[in-house]
Amino acid sequence: MPLPEKEAWPALIALCIGFFMILLDQTIVAVSTPALQTDMGASYNEVIWVTSVYLLTFAVPLLVTGRLGDKYGPKKVYAVGMIVFTLSSLACGLAPDMLTLIIARGVQGLGAALLTPQTMATINRIFSFERRGAALGVWGSTAGLASLAGPILGGIITENWGWQWVFYINVPIGVICVLAVLKYVPNFPPHTRPLDPLSIILSVCAVFFLVFAFQEGEDAGWAPWIWIMMAGSVVLFAWFVYQQRRAERAGNDPLVPLAIFRIKNFSLGNICIVAMGFTVAGTPLPIMMYFQQVHDMNPMHAGLMMVPQALMAFVLSPYVGKLVDRSKPGKLAAAGFATTSVSIVLLAITMMFDLGLVSALVAMTLLGIGNSFVWAPNSTSTMRDLPHQYMGAGSGVFNTTRQLGSVIGAAAIGAVMQVRLSAGDPGHAFGQALLLAAAVLLVGVVASMMADDGTRDPS
Template sequence: MTVTETNRAAEIRQWPALWALCLGFFMILVDSTIVAVANPAIMENLGADINSVVWVTSAYLLAYAVPLLITGRLGDRFGPKRLYLLGLTLFTAASLWCGVSGSIEMLIVARVFQGFGAALMTPQTMAVITRIFPPDKRGTAMGLWGSVAGVATLVGPLAGGVLVDGLGWQWIFIVNVPVGVVAFLAAVRYVPTLETHEHSFDIPGVILSAAGMFFLVFGLQEGNTYDWSARIWLMIALGVVLLGVFVWNQSRNRNEPLLPLELFRDRNFSLANIAITSMGFAITSLVLPLMFYAQAVRGLSPTGSALLMVPMAVLTGVLAPNVGKLVDRAHPRYIAAPGFLMLSVSLVWLAAVMNPHTAIWELLLPIALMGVANAFIWSPLAATATRNLPQHQAGAGSGVYNTTRQVGAVLGSAGIGALITSRLAANGVPDTGTAHEGTASVMPDFVVDGFSSAMSQSVLLPAAVLLVGFVASLCFSRPVRGGVQPDAVAAADSRGPVAG
């Protein structure tokens, strides 16, 4: 096959491959948020307390976040398609396990396996996009990827509400099985088998990064549950120290480090990681006070409260692919920076109208603006981060990018939980349990104003953190024209698709 024929075949396979990957990626991200609305039903059905049910989400986030640096490098070594299919199989099987769990302990264990499957899959999606799309089309591809990322994190609560109200909490997991089967068949058929790169694995780096990430993520995720005790702060400090030792170890590794620090010499890669951390923080933290307000203050059902997010999800999904096309032609700072500013403004606006007597349509206006802002953020960040990645480090770079996003999400979860507790106390709201259990009953009249104020004040935290992303994206430099070219090797095979 000539180079021209290979490139033509690769062109034909690019978009089906992207759609196949996006299907699995969508399923992963939905599962990051879908459980929140089902917690009361899980507690009632399995006879669990609030501390136990928190672990249903915490176990998933821990198993998802901790291995990302390692699984990104594994994709470089053994092939992103193989790792993606392995992760998808594990994720789908664990989803069925979650759905048939008869105890809270079994459900937590199943969620660990589900999170690990997600960790195997996630870095491979960005790595494949980086390797099969040329730089001048990567923005369009990342636009689609970004729309999936933006919409999925918002669809989770909506899908969770509908499934819990209609079929029961088990179906928020069981629904993944047919979707996973379709995603697997699509990946086998359309995702190309790309050239692998020989890597010697940095065992000390693997141990230090995994241990550091575990202690840091666990401490941040569970800090509020344990009232930020000395043991939690010790755990966070240990995580930071271990990660510091990990970075020092990587700088002295003269063979092949797990984390190639030269990636951060690319200014845009470093800035995009800062920006996506603030985005992960904001998206995770904004949903909790809004759902508490909708259910406890306004008396909406889980489905009704999740429907508030529809304008945001729809506008993000519609606009993000078009924004992606713009990314290929315009300076990323002129797209991402306005997006961050719009999102911050929309949250301040939302906080201003979150009171017990606001008309629903007044809430939908800032939520719609959030959808527009979302569309202007995901694609430029992903395209800017990956544009100049060397082909043999696509998996490592993708692992770093997704790790920082996930750490941002954990920070957001921990930060908003602590702030809500603090604001409830400051507004004179007694610990009635309503906020913690997410019940759909309206708060008693004597505390409704204070509770509403606490939720609206909490929304200002993600609004402030987004300004970090705004400043980082303002500092983007114009990407070099051309950038790193994609892999044409085995992107298409004249004999047809090759399974991982």
């Protein structure tokens, strides 16, 4: 049953503290990477793995951790994940060598994987059907604030206190978050049927093969073993789907109940979030490289060029969330995807024809507006029709598809950029790489337009 408003909002704020920290960690660490490399005397490969291992351990278990919230209760799993994330953050800051740091980052990613699916699953449980859009608007504005704060805080902290403090800052926030969640987030009755063990193994292996192949593909020159891993992932995913049917017949809980894909909006929403993950993960690199290499900005100034995007998303997301509760979320999401695509095309043209920083700032502002009309409407449309017993599984699927889109987007846009850079003009290379994201976003437009906006409370 939904909570009264005066109880639901403190619970949401408690959950968003952790969500903010997870998103902040992805950007704040990237800014501190050059200082970390110099201080630790690390190789380029070691520095890459500080980020790669986090993304790997974050993405691979999401299907499992989402279902753990259904089985043991999202409050307990969230608290455990935050404790793991907080302790591993401390270990990252104290790491005496790169091997220790990489291992600690891997554990940190696992903690993030435990808590992330529980946020959305809990929001959809504690808020009434009519108020979920507003709640997801706060969730979206949290993402906007984290995107804004990450590059700026990363530069300030690294310059004044050292790279270790980008990890130490997580410790007091993590403690506050755990205490707040334990106090304000209610317990939900767990599901007692055992999860199918073979499904767990198949899902972990399938996602690992796919993510690892895309992460290593460019460095490996897309060697045959990369394609073998991708093919193996497809086979394992097919086996995983077959195993879900067998698990139900055997009396076990399938890791992903296939019935959720019969819900039209859920299936369409997952297609949309792949497109958004592709864009969000793939576009920052060419944008940052454009500002730094073409306009000779330092990393701090380049990061400040992202402020209009994040600021617009932060300001508009709560209002869009309220609008979702009174409007058609599918149509709002389609408008957001279309605006985001147009803004990226404008930014690409700015880069290719060197139209100047004013044009770039206009494009970044439009990008923030488009973003704000994607997250809450798409999340609401995707999750609102799910029965409560499938919230954890649905959230796990939603976050997994988002992460897979992110990994594929980063690899694909990076590959296009590398090929075009070898051909000559950097501005053209960065702009042409962005056009791939603009094209993928059109998939989000079409899928959102197909969504059924005549939703009703499934509970």
